[in-house]
Amino acid sequence: MAFEKRDWIFVLIVIAVIAVLAALSYFGPHPKKITPVGMHAAVTPRTTRLECLTCHDPEKGQPPQARLNVRHPQKWRDEKFSCLGCHQLQPQPK
Secondary structure: OOOOHHHHHHHHHHHHHHHHHHHHHHHOOOOOOEOOOHHHOOOOOOOOHHHHHHHHOOOOOOOHHHOOOOOOOHHHHOOOOOHHHOOOEOOOOO
16 A cells, blocks of 8 residues: 555644644743752752742742743642742752
């Protein structure tokens, strides 16, 4: 059984869709890395979500510029999820 023209068109469409999705994931927004200096000096791999929300809560975080913006993914609302699941902790600068 040989491939017909419509089969090749289908294969090309599938490849194009996969390529577009791969490009979007590569060029899309990525989580910021956390450098443990200044206000993040106490951040460790064991830091909990609640500790992050003391400053980064979108409604009452202090200072106001540290609050999560409306475009931030809503995964932070899950109590079991750690902020360090997405945001990488950089090594301590020397």
